[in-house]
Amino acid sequence: MTQETDKVGSVSQSRYEQIIAELRDVVEQQTQGAFTIGDRALEIEPLRPRGVPVDTGSVRQSMLRLADDIGLQVSTVESYRQAASRWPKERRQPGVSFTIHRILARIEDEEERFAAIKTPPQDKARWCADDANRRVGWTVDNPQSTQEKITAIHQLASDEEVAATVTTDFLRRPQVTAKVSTENKARVVEEFTRDEAVATTAATNLLRRPEVAFKAMGDDTARFHVNHAQVERSRQARESFERTSPVAPTVRHIDRTVEFLDLVTACHTFVAAAGRAVPGLRDRTLGQDERTIVHENIARVRATLDWIETAVDTGKTDMDEELARILKGE
Incomplete structure (x- = not known):
């Protein structure tokens, strides 16, 4: 080994071992001192058995006075008192610091506690603070x-x-x-977009990505809500125009004509598309899943056609719950 690897910090390995031996004596003295303070605090204010009424205000005042008179914080005195109550003198282990005693004092069962302090982790010769914290479920420093x-x-x-x-x-x-899994990523996005303004910005930005918009519109419910939002936005814009524009009465007749043309165009587009697609099924048998999907879409088409007929004949465009459910694919 080189001289550098023999060092611990700025001292040699042998000097480090001398320091450890010296400081263990100091720690032992501190441990005895801490237990002495805890024992005297217990003498002044013994811990009462469970179920026995305790005047906590009086105990607090006694501990405050004791802490002030010996120059310690009351929290320190209380910590020593609690630890001393958990470790009868004959159960305190020489060579084990007060810190370890205080941490392992959290073990409720006495026999388990008394056995634990004598049995450090298998790969260790003695308890360290992190190992004791792990033993009682506390946070470790390292x-x-x-x-x-x-x-x-x-x-x-x-x-x-x-x-x-x-x-x-x-x-x-x-x-x-x-x-991060896809599911957890989705949950994070949902949490971040609970605010309506954030959700609106995020949705707008995402739908500007063609591949995202394409996949999103593959979801019947999402597509329904987008279409509904477009219709609602158009309705609100129309109402605003009719309320505020001086030329609204003039264009009303033109609007009706445009709506008529839109409806006829939609019907023509559907018929033309079906005319191109259906002949392609000649001599081909669709699978059960494929037939189910087609039948579900035919049901939506029929419901939509009934809705159109009602609107054309009566002028009523309200959509009942059953129709809304069908159009959403539910």
């Missing part, structure tokens, strides 16, 4: 597993502004978005 890293990120991003910034940064990384 996350190793994927789940620990995810938990750490969630905690760091608990602030809404931080979470928004982190999410934005992550979504800019192609290698990250590539690993």
Whole structure:
């Protein structure tokens, strides 16, 4: 080995081991001191058994006074008191820091707790804080597993502004978005587009992409809503024109003529398209799925023709629920 690899930081390996031995003695002294403070706090305010009424205000005042008199924060004194209550003197382990005792104190079952402190992880000679945190399900300082890293990120991003910034940064990384499933991507888009203004902008931009628009219009419900929106927009524009334009009465007769021509053109287009498509079925038998699809579309065509006849004969263009359901393909 080289001299550099023998070093830990700026000291040699042998000096590092001397420092560790010295500091373990210091930690042991601190552990004894922390337990002494916890024991005296318990003497002043013993923990009551469950179900026994406790004057929490009085306990708080006693702990505040004790903390002030010895120059510690009351939260520190309370932490020492709680840990001391979980570890009777005969169960405290020499050579194990107070921090480890305090963390493992979270184990509710006494026998399990007392056994755990004597059995560090299999690959370790002694407990470290991260291993103890893992044992009780707390967040670790140095996350190793994927789940620990995810938990750490969630905690760091608990602030809404931080979470928004982190999410934005992550979504800019192609290698990250590539690993997100299509289903989860769709959920993210839905969450981001709950706001109507955002949804409108996103939908407009997406439908400007020909391949997206083509696939979207393959969905009967989506196509129905788009067509309905176009009709509704035209109706609103017409109503606005008729309310505000001084020439509206003049063009009303022309409008009727245009609507008549549009309707005749639509019928002619359908007949012409059918005339081209149907002869192609000569000597060909469609599969069951194909026949089902064609019959469903024929039903929509029939319903539409009935609707046209009613509108032409009566002037009523209202669409009942059954017709709307059929046209949507439901």
